[in-house]
Amino acid sequence: MQDLDNILEKLKEEIKKVNDEIELNNLRVTYLGKKGSISALSSQIGSLKPEERKDFGAKLNQVKEEATALIDEKKKEIDERVLNEKLKSEDIDVTLPATSISVGAPNILEKVVEDVEDVFMSMGYDVVDGPEVEEDHYNFELLNIPKGHPARDAQDTFYIEDDTILLRSQTSPVQARTMLAAGGDKPIRMICPGKTYRRDADDATHSHQFMQIEGLLVDKNISLSDLKGTFDVIAKHLFGEDCETRFRPSYYQFTEPSVETDISCFACKGSGCALCKNTGWITVSGAGMVHPNVLRNCGYDPEVWTGFAFGFGAERLAMLKYGIDDIRTFYQTDLRETHTFDRRDDNND
Ligand code: DAH
Numbered sequence: 001m002q003d004l005d006n007i008l009e010k011l012k013e014e015i016k017k018v019n020d021e022i023e024l025n026n027l028r029v030t031y032l033g034k035k036g037s038i039s040a041l042s043s044q045i046g047s048l049k050p051e052e053r054k055d056f057g058a059k060l061n062q063v064k065e066e067a068t069a070l071i072d073e074k075k076k077e078i079d080e081r082v083l084n085e086k087l088k089s090e091d092i093d094v095t096l097p098a099t100s101i102s103v104g105a106p107n108i109l110e111k112v113v114e115d116v117e118d119v120f121m122s123m124g125y126d127v128v129d130g131p132e133v134e135e136d137h138y139n140f141e142l143l144n145i146p147k148g149h150p151a152r153d154a155q156d157t158f159y160i161e162d163d164t165i166l167l168r169s170q171t172s173p174v175q176a177r178t179m180l181a182a183g184g185d186k187p188i189r190m191i192c193p194g195k196t197y198r199r200d201a202d203d204a205t206h207s208h209q210f211m212q213i214e215g216l217l218v219d220k221n222i223s224l225s226d227l228k229g230t231f232d233v234i235a236k237h238l239f240g241e242d243c244e245t246r247f248r249p250s251y252y253q254f255t256e257p258s259v260e261t262d263i264s265c266f267a268c269k270g271s272g273c274a275l276c277k278n279t280g281w282i283t284v285s286g287a288g289m290v291h292p293n294v295l296r297n298c299g300y301d302p303e304v305w306t307g308f309a310f311g312f313g314a315e316r317l318a319m320l321k322y323g324i325d326d327i328r329t330f331y332q333t334d335l336r337e338t339h340t341f342d343r344r345d346d347n348n349d
Pocket of ligand 1: 169170171172214215252254255285286287288308309310311312
């Protein structure tokens, strides 16, 4: 009995020095484990006289319960302390400045293209796609630019296979593909935004890969004034209601007549500045009436059908709209630039 009391006293002393769960577990094993000191005493019960066994048994149980209670209580104390320490170490200081999260922004070129698509779709145009790896036949020949024609020199082309397969140097081949697919007996309204490639050295205004937005309308009784009206709608949408437009005579193999389409300079409102090179006007696309040879090559009878076509440089539109002075900006994925565009856009809206 005395041994049992001593064990309990010893436990009470030792438990005071326990600091963590591992030490407490060791203590539990030392006292209450199978080979622990309390269990060791309980095995002596057999050697006691029968009349002593009852009291000893009762005392043993009491000591066991007390020891268990002491250990459980200590465990609670340790758990609580660990939790408090954890809470303290993970404490959030709400007065600290917040870390800024860098969120993505829409690609500005894509945004301009989508904007143009929306306007044309509202006028009943389809947005179509065409291959970037193209045949010379579609890129040049069907568009009235036969092999050896000097007009080819204006588009220094990446050839992939001899002189038959190339990276398209313009989106105009999609005109030919669309007309051929339509079968020569239906009106067409389509635009095709897409990547184009030329063997140009990259600089502030040239990129070996750039983007065009091609447009084609074929129907009966279409005239240059329809092109003018259409161009007017898109120019006003992109550059504001007070934007004026004009056509200047030009030359393309696949249109006759051909024009350059200008918008009035939004920076100086026509009085002359560096942006418009003091002319008051800025050129934004090439266009014209689809050449009878092209209509014929693509299965449309030029005696019955007429049409207009145009080609915008997408980067040029975006550069003008957002005041960007280097075409390489679009292809260098500099997040700081994207965010600048974003802010400019907010200011514009
Ligand atoms: N494809 C021409 C170029 O890359 C642009 C162009 C001019 C497209 C007149 C047209 C057009 O559809 O009618 O320079």
